[in-house]
Amino acid sequence: MPRKLALKRLTASDLTLFKWHFQNRPAGNQKAFNLDADVLVGRLYPQLGELALVPQPRYPLDLYLCGPGLSPANNLQRKILKQRKNWRLNGELIDNPVESPELYNVLVPGDFALLGFAGDVTPTTANVVLVAGVLPDDAGLHAELARRFAEGSMWVLDDELVQEILSAASPPAGHPLYDWADTSLLEDAVLGGVAGAEAINGRRGNRGVSPEDFMRSRRNAEATGVAGEELLNAWLDKELLQGQIKAFEWTASINAVAPYDFKVIDAADQIRVIDAKSTVGGFGNPVHLSLMELRAAVQGSAPYDICRLYAVTEDGGKMRVARDVGSSLQHILATLTALPEGVSIDSISVRPEILDFLPEVIELGASYAGGHE
Numbered sequence: 001m002p003r004k005l006a007l008k009r010l011t012a013s014d015l016t017l018f019k020w021h022f023q024n025r026p027a028g029n030q031k032a033f034n035l036d037a038d039v040l041v042g043r044l045y046p047q048l049g050e051l052a053l054v055p056q057p058r059y060p061l062d063l064y065l066c067g068p069g070l071s072p073a074n075n076l077q078r079k080i081l082k083q084r085k086n087w088r089l090n091g092e093l094i095d096n097p098v099e100s101p102e103l104y105n106v107l108v109p110g111d112f113a114l115l116g117f118a119g120d121v122t123p124t125t126a127n128v129v130l131v132a133g134v135l136p137d138d139a140g141l142h143a144e145l146a147r148r149f150a151e152g153s154m155w156v157l158d159d160e161l162v163q164e165i166l167s168a169a170s171p172p173a174g175h176p177l178y179d180w181a182d183t184s185l186l187e188d189a190v191l192g193g194v195a196g197a198e199a200i201n202g203r204r205g206n207r208g209v210s211p212e213d214f215m216r217s218r219r220n221a222e223a224t225g226v227a228g229e230e231l232l233n234a235w236l237d238k239e240l241l242q243g244q245i246k247a248f249e250w251t252a253s254i255n256a257v258a259p260y261d262f263k264v265i266d267a268a269d270q271i272r273v274i275d276a277k278s279t280v281g282g283f284g285n286p287v288h289l290s291l292m293e294l295r296a297a298v299q300g301s302a303p304y305d306i307c308r309l310y311a312v313t314e315d316g317g318k319m320r321v322a323r324d325v326g327s328s329l330q331h332i333l334a335t336l337t338a339l340p341e342g343v344s345i346d347s348i349s350v351r352p353e354i355l356d357f358l359p360e361v362i363e364l365g366a367s368y369a370g371g372h373e
Contacts, residue, residue: 004044004117005157005180007149008033011109018104019093032088033113035080036154040087043156047121048087057082061089062125066176068111068132071103073176080123089126106132112145114157116180129176137172144169159280184281190218191288193349220280228278228309229253229261231317231364236262243267259296260304271302278309283320285310286349289329291336294348298326298333308352309364316365322355329355 008014012027014034022031041049058081064073078091096103111132118125133142144165149155162180171177188196229252239245245266251273252261260273275293279285287308289297297304303324309317322328329350336345 003159004123005159005162006039006044006115006117006154007145007157008035008113008115008154009149009152010107010111010113011153014113015107015109017089017094018107019095020102020105021107022093030088031093032090035087035089037085037087039154039156040080044117045119045122048082059122059124061123063089064125064127065094065130066128066179067130067138068103068106069135069137070172070174070176071100073127080126104130106134108132108134110146112142114162114177114180127179129180131177137175141165141169141171141175141177184279184285187217187221187224187279187281188286188288188349190214190221192347193286193288195286195349224278224280224312225276227314228276228312228317231278231309231312232262232274232276232307232319235319235362235364236264257292259290259292259300263302272305273300273302274305274307276307276309278312278317280312281310283308283310283318284352287352287355288347288349290347291345294329294333294336298330300326306355308357313365316363319362319364320357320360321362322352322357325355 011034012025013030014032015021015025016027016030017032021027058079061078061080063076063078065076066073074094074097076091076094078089081088081090094104096105107130111130114129114131116127116129117123118127131138131142131145133139133146148165159180162177166177185196229250233250236245236248240248245264246269248262248264250261251258251263259275261276262274264272264274266272273296275289275297277287287306297306304326306322306325307319308322309319311317332348332350336348339345
């Protein structure tokens with residue numbers, strides 16, 4: 001599901017969160033990053049704007065501080081709190097790590113911090129990437145951020161914009177910001193995709209993916225799958241009301257190991273089965289099929305449709321449909337059946353273009369009103 005991403009331009013008072021700056025470049029006694037309420041509360045966490053039960057509420061935060069440059073994550077425990085009307089990322093002073101005793105000293109006012117928050121109701125984790133214009137590994141990225149964000153102090157980002165910034169700036173392999181743009185690749189990897197895993201290893205260098213990030217991404221992929229099925233269920237409800245189909249059942253909601261997600265009786269009284277394949281990324285992301293799904297598509301008695309739900313968010317998504325995909329997958333099943341005795345493939349990854357999807361794009365969610373693009 002969509003992440004909560006923001007960009008902050010650092011000020012002299014923000015930098016006093018770091019011990020060296022607090023001692024050598026004093027700019028008050030703040031010891032915190034100021035967080036714009038219009039961004040943190042107005043856009044990312046509206047629940048924080050509700051009346052608190054205690055004065056000056058505090059929210060513990062698992063902080064991963066990456067950079068500047070190619071420096072790996074420094075994991076710290078801090079908090080987000082409200083002081084009067086101001087929201088801050090606060091806590092004890094942050095010292096340079098032992099292995100890099102001058103790491104944060106190079107930061108100056110006008111440098112950037114990219115913040116990725118996790119937590120549904122309140123922020124519980126923050127992944128922060130520091131970008132210092134003086135470092136060669138950050139210089140191109142810093143220039144691109146400064147060009148795009150000339151006015152203001154804090155902005156909301158999304159995955160597409162982060163990818164655009166990375167493409168334009170081309171920081172060196174291993175830069176921690178690549179982790180932000182790996183959402184679709186991680187989704188592919190945790191679903192068993194070799195292409196996603198190989199691409200991540202190439203972009204992240206020796207850092208790879210931590211077990212915690214892998215498990216978090218797996219949970220996100222599972223949540224995206226459920227969200228996609230819910231969107232498709234709502235769309236089928238509308239199709240039923242409009243007489244486009246006569247009946248349907250959400251099979252996956254009663255049988256988690258069924259080789260499809262929905263069974264439909266169409267307007268011609270024909271039974272069809274539908275598998276929902278969902279992604280937070282674009283339509284072109286790989287479609288993952290289990291061997292059981294592949295067999296049902298090719299050998300099953302009912303036409304097997306695949307609904308590709310993409311750009312899935314909390315508010316909706318888009319969908320394209322491939323009808324009766326069995327003929328497109330028949331040669332793949334034949335190839336897998338020819339494997340040596342005792343060897344089998346549990347799942348495959350398929351590029352969407354081989355499945356002959358219909359060209360129409362169906363808008364789902366709050367924006368869907370029964371029409372098509």
